[in-house]
Amino acid sequence: MQFRTKISILDSNNPIDYNSKIVSLGSCFAVNMAEKLDYFKFQNTCNPFGILFHPLAIEKLMDFAVSGKQFSDDDVFFYEERWHSFDLHSDWSNSNKEELIANLNTVVQSTRQQISEATHIIITYGTSWVYRNLASNAIVANCHKVPQKQFDKEILSVETIxxxxxxxxxxxxxxxxxxxxxxxxxxxxxLKDGFVENQLSKSHLITAIHQTINDKPQTINYFPSYEIMMDELRDYRFYAEDMIHPNQVAIDYIWERFSETSISEESHSIMKEVETIQKGLQHRPFNPNSESHIKFEEKLAKKINKIVSQYSFMKF
Known part of the structure; x- marks a missing residue:
């Protein structure tokens, strides 16, 4: 008997389709799902400020974007030959302070525009565990490998989340x-937090989300990625070698569940066309100069031109 996690289907008036503009924010798994959206050529922006794991980091990002924050020297620090911000992922770190600040102020502006134009915003929380900088008493988004003695580790309460x-x-x-x-x-x-601590962390997130969105309109939804992994794919064969991250089979399965409940039926046929093109582009012929391969490339080019004429934002 196979158990299937119950999923609240997005409002039929607001499913994701090829006219949607999506912003994906959050942990590593947000990147996994964003890669699927990118593969099928949806209009998607993922983590403009880099990967963020906990709710307060994502809230701060949102505040930066909406308020139009201007980064300055006070927002960055120098460590191990690079400039960093405790509010951002190390992807943004830079050896040049002025360049880092300019880049951050540019991304603040672009993120505000992306959020204001988005039809769908997908937020993936990874953990309730956070680190508080002892010098500033502020909870950070990323420690940037600064010595742990400079931080206190704590778990966010359900109420705080x-x-x-x-x-x-x-x-x-x-x-x-x-x-x-x-x-x-x-x-x-x-699991670096511990097996029990990981479960506690996830339970705080799940409880807080449900208690917050229960009385919200249909434009605020929950998708049970964690529950699908725990309930439907409850076996180590669905994990990568590190036994921490879902493997590609699990990612594909969770994506399918998301697709069937959150993406419009009309878009599924377009997704099939896109996938046919993607597989064609990945094809590596034995003889690229053969007549059969030349015809294959001509047919593929026609398919690309046809779908791009309908959806000009698609790039292959």
Whole structure:
């Protein structure tokens, strides 16, 4: 007997389709799902500020974008020959301070525009565990390998996470009241915190999300990524070699569940066309100069031209 996790289907008036503009924010699993959206050529932006794991980091990002924050020297620090910000992933770190600050101020502006234009915003929380910088007493998004003695580790309470979710929704609605917001919890296990501590962390996130969105309109939804991994794929063969991250089979399965409940039926036929093209582009012939391969490339080019004529934003 196969158990299937119950999923609240997105409002039939607001499914994701090829006219949707999507912003994906959050943990590593947000990147996995964003890669699927990119593969099928949806209009998707993923983690403009880099990977963020906990609710307060995502809330702060949203506040930066909505308020139009201007980064300055006070927002960055120098460590191991690079400039960093405790509010951002190390992907943004730079050996040149002025370049880092300029880049951050540019991404603040572009992120505000992306959020204000988005039809769907997908937020993936990874953990309730956070690190507090002892010098500033501020909770950081990333420690940048600064010695751990400079931080206190603590877990966010359910109430704190609820408040953060409420604040995040309010910030989104301030610039985009019509946006559909989908919350989910990453199935990636944070086992460095400990087995019990990981479960506690995930339970805080799940409880806070449900207690926050229960009385919200249909534009605020929950997708059970974590529950699908735990309930439907409850076997180590669905994990990568590190036994922490879902493997490609699990990612594909969770994507299928997301696709069947959150993407419009009309878009599925287009997704099949896109996938045919993607597989064609990945094809490596034995003889690239053969007549059969030349004809194959001509047919593929026609398919690409046809779909791009309908959806000019698609790039192959």
């Amino acid at each position: 609820e408040n953060s979710i409420e604040n995040t929704i309010a910030l989104i609605q301030k610039v985009n009241p019509k946006a559909n917001v989908v919350f989910t919890v990453s199935p990636v296990r944070h």
